[in-house]
Amino acid sequence: MLRKGILLGLACVMLMGLVVFAQEPVTIEFWHSMSSGHQPYLVDLVNKFMEEYPYITVNLTYQGGYGDTEDKVEASVVAGTPPTMVQLYENVITPLVEVLYPIGPHMTQAEKDDILDGLVPNNTFDGVLVSVPWNKSIMVLYYRSDLIATPPTTWEEFAIMAADLTVDVDGDGVIDRYGTGLRPYNPELFLNYLIQNGGTILNDDWSAVTIGDQKGVEAMQYAESLVPSSYISSGYLSDAVGQDLVAMFVDTSAGYYYNHKAAVDNGFELACARVPAGPVNNSSAIQGTNLVVFDMGQTQAQKDAAVLLARFLIRPENTVAWSLRGGYLPVVKSAYENQDWLDFLADNPDYVVMSEAMIDGFAQILHPNYGLMRGAIGSAFEEVILAASSAVDAMANLVLDLTDLLEY
Amino acid sequence: MRRKLRIPDHWKYRTFWLESGQAYLYLFPAFLILAVFTFYPFFSAFRLSLYKWSAIHPPGTYVGLGNYAKIFADRHFWNAVWNTFYYVAISVPVTLFLALLVANLLNKPLRMRAFARTSFFLAYITPLVAVAMVWSWMYDWRYGVLNYLLGFLGIDLINWLMDPKFAMLAVIIMSVWRFVGYQAIILLAGLQNIDQMYYDAAKVDGASPFRTWWHVTIPLLTPQIFFVFIMSMIGSFKVFTEIYVLFSGQPGPLKSAETLVYYILRIGRFDGNLLGRAAAASIFLFAVIFAFTLIQLFFTQRKVHYQ
Numbered sequence: 125m126l127r128k129g130i131l132l133g134l135a136c137v138m139l140m141g142l143v144v145f146a147q148e149p150v151t152i153e154f155w156h157s158m159s160s161g162h163q164p165y166l167v168d169l170v171n172k173f174m175e176e177y178p179y180i181t182v183n184l185t186y187q188g189g190y191g192d193t194e195d196k197v198e199a200s201v202v203a204g205t206p207p208t209m210v211q212l213y214e215n216v217i218t219p220l221v222e223v224l225y226p227i228g229p230h231m232t233q234a235e236k237d238d239i240l241d242g243l244v245p246n247n248t249f250d251g252v253l254v255s256v257p258w259n260k261s262i263m264v265l266y267y268r269s270d271l272i273a274t275p276p277t278t279w280e281e282f283a284i285m286a287a288d289l290t291v292d293v294d295g296d297g298v299i300d301r302y303g304t305g306l307r308p309y310n311p312e313l314f315l316n317y318l319i320q321n322g323g324t325i326l327n328d329d330w331s332a333v334t335i336g337d338q339k340g341v342e343a344m345q346y347a348e349s350l351v352p353s354s355y356i357s358s359g360y361l362s363d364a365v366g367q368d369l370v371a372m373f374v375d376t377s378a379g380y381y382y383n384h385k386a387a388v389d390n391g392f393e394l395a396c397a398r399v400p401a402g403p404v405n406n407s408s409a410i411q412g413t414n415l416v417v418f419d420m421g422q423t424q425a426q427k428d429a430a431v432l433l434a435r436f437l438i439r440p441e442n443t444v445a446w447s448l449r450g451g452y453l454p455v456v457k458s459a460y461e462n463q464d465w466l467d468f469l470a471d472n473p474d475y476v477v478m479s480e481a482m483i484d485g486f487a488q489i490l491h492p493n494y495g496l497m498r499g500a501i502g503s504a505f506e507e508v509i510l511a512a513s514s515a516v517d518a519m520a521n522l523v524l525d526l527t528d529l530l531e532y
Numbered sequence: 533m534r535r536k537l538r539i540p541d542h543w544k545y546r547t548f549w550l551e552s553g554q555a556y557l558y559l560f561p562a563f564l565i566l567a568v569f570t571f572y573p574f575f576s577a578f579r580l581s582l583y584k585w586s587a588i589h590p591p592g593t594y595v596g597l598g599n600y601a602k603i604f605a606d607r608h609f610w611n612a613v614w615n616t617f618y619y620v621a622i623s624v625p626v627t628l629f630l631a632l633l634v635a636n637l638l639n640k641p642l643r644m645r646a647f648a649r650t651s652f653f654l655a656y657i658t659p660l661v662a663v664a665m666v667w668s669w670m671y672d673w674r675y676g677v678l679n680y681l682l683g684f685l686g687i688d689l690i691n692w693l694m695d696p697k698f699a700m701l702a703v704i705i706m707s708v709w710r711f712v713g714y715q716a717i718i719l720l721a722g723l724q725n726i727d728q729m730y731y732d733a734a735k736v737d738g739a740s741p742f743r744t745w746w747h748v749t750i751p752l753l754t755p756q757i758f759f760v761f762i763m764s765m766i767g768s769f770k771v772f773t774e775i776y777v778l779f780s781g782q783p784g785p786l787k788s789a790e791t792l793v794y795y796i797l798r799i800g801r802f803d804g805n806l807l808g809r810a811a812a813a814s815i816f817l818f819a820v821i822f823a824f825t826l827i828q829l830f831f832t833q834r835k836v837h838y839q
Contacts, residue, residue: 201587496804512786
């Protein structure tokens with residue numbers, strides 16, 4: 125009996141030792157770009173994570189805007205001392221894949237299947253889920269519900285309604301309110317038109333530029349046709365809404381707070397709808413960053429801890445908490461059935477639209493030069509919107525610019 | 533017959549070596565700072581311009597002059613070159629001319645002269661970002677004070693920040709306003725150093741005020757004019773912040789205000805990661821500034837008069 129007790133005691137001690145060994149303290153660096161507005165919510169989530177995994181300490185460090193963070197990450201990679209975890213855009217991830225620790229192979233199949241379909245390709249490199257989506261927003265149609273009873277659902281309806289709503293109220297020859305508003309440099313808006321028309325930027329293996337084909341030209345011509353009914357401003361269109369200058373416009377869901385506030389503060393009503401559908405679909409652009417884990421001098425314990433944090437942050441309840449407080453949209457399917465999210469939708473019908481759009485949205489391509497390609501697309505769009513070039517000519521020049529950027 | 537090598541006499545003295553050593557010792561910190569923050573980055577940029585950049589395997593793949601060929605074939609690069617020259621060609625002489633007028637004015641026995649000098653200088657010491665933001669409001673198409681004032685002259689509304697024809701002009705106007713006071717103060721210092729005897733002599737000779745200004749003031753002010761001209765030209769070739777703030781992080785409508793520095797930052801930092809091409813454009817900009825400075829040195833030094 126005594127011998128059994130001693131053996132049991134020894135076994136318990138060994139087991140405890142194993143547990144202690146498995147939970148050896150580990151510290152990871154998490155670089156992010158969430159400024160004062162969003163930072164408290166991220167801190168709360170990370171604190172919750174550290175409560176659940178008390179042996180992990182997360183040093184959360186704000187690195188400035190996305191561009192600043194990218195610069196610092198690049199400098200740290202050159203120095204061979206990158207942080208354990210960072211939030212980055214897809215095209216920034218592509219040239220770094222070689223030194224990243226893929227998160228996907230350390231997730232359960234159920235977790236991987238739960239990620240929104242539109243967000244899987246832009247986190248997958250050579251068939252492996254390397255990163256996971258994090259703070260995401262989507263483009264939707266904002267419309268003055270005090271002027272528009274039923275929002276347009278197709279390109280044609282949108283164009284007709286925009287023309288009808290462009291009015292010179294006092295008859296002085298100056299348009300007082302435009303049917304829609306356009307920011308000249310708006311690559312995502314053009315990409316909406318392109319994808320909705322069945323077009324693509326590049327072919328599958330990135331060996332050729334396809335944006336200049338018939339579908340691309342038609343997409344640009346559609347944008348061109350909207351110019352006479354558009355208030356054109358380089359600033360955010362929330363200002364124009366507040367000044368009663370536009371009746372409807374397409375913008376990111378991340379701008380919801382500002383657009384809504386500008387309208388309400390000036391006595392107008394603003395609502396959201398899906399972007400009008402093109403000939404092929406009504407998919408719209410998803411924007412935002414993803415989480416990556418570095419494998420460049422990090423210990424196995426650090427990489428494991430970072431993977432745990434990434435998995436934790438995209439759990440349904442956490443992506444919902446992040447979205448509710450941070451203004452983004454959940455990145456996993458099950459989050460859209462989460463009771464907190466459903467309760468939120470019941471009180472905020474505009475977010476129903478955003479949720480629906482998110483399910484079938486499209487994300488950016490992974491080409492390392494996508495940043496410059498995006499810039500070139502924005503410039504071509506700008507040339508057309510400012511009537512400096514025809515849609516056909518702008519697309520021809522765009523093809524030349526993108527061809528120069530194919531090589532990486 | 534071979535000449536025999538002769539050691540200079542002063543090399544034989546210990547004091548020469550001590551004094552020289554001391555001088556180099558004093559120069560060493562400045563040289564170190566220059567070496568680390570100026571010479572090394574310059575040579576590093578030149579080396580980088582010959583590579584296709586890779587952060588993982590820096591500096592990347594050697595491409596020779598490939599980056600130069602790429603930027604020379606890029607229409608946006610030439611657009612940036614044109615915009616930069618346009619900015620320099622207008623802003624430098626206009627600022628200098630206005631600064632000369634202001635300096636002459638401030639040199640007169642005016643009431644509240646100290647206040648006027650401070651006011652002109654205030655534009656220069658105010659943070660550029662704040663200045664650019666205020667100007668962006670003044671340039672506002674519908675509500676800006678500039679269009680309001682132009683309205684009194686019967687001039688139609690100008691969309692300063694959205695019309696490609698006026699975007700660079702908007703940058704130039706703001707820039708001229710900002711630097712006139714600074715240049716005027718430097719020129720004023722020069723004016724006050726001109727000996728009164730030259731003016732007395734001109735008066736005795738019966739010279740008119742304009743002839744005195746043209747034949748006495750201007751020649752004796754050439755050291756300051758030359759300094760201001762060179763420095764403002766170098767600064768103007770590197771214009772960036774004004775554009776970045778005035779156009780909310782964009783290079784103006786249709787890239788109408790994209791200068792070379794903006795182009796370098798856009799392809800190497802804002803939109804992309806083509807550091808090799810960005811370095812090649814930087815070397816090009818250096819060569820342009822260097823060439824222009826040499827030309828200025830050559831032509832203007834002949835005209836500089838010292839008292």
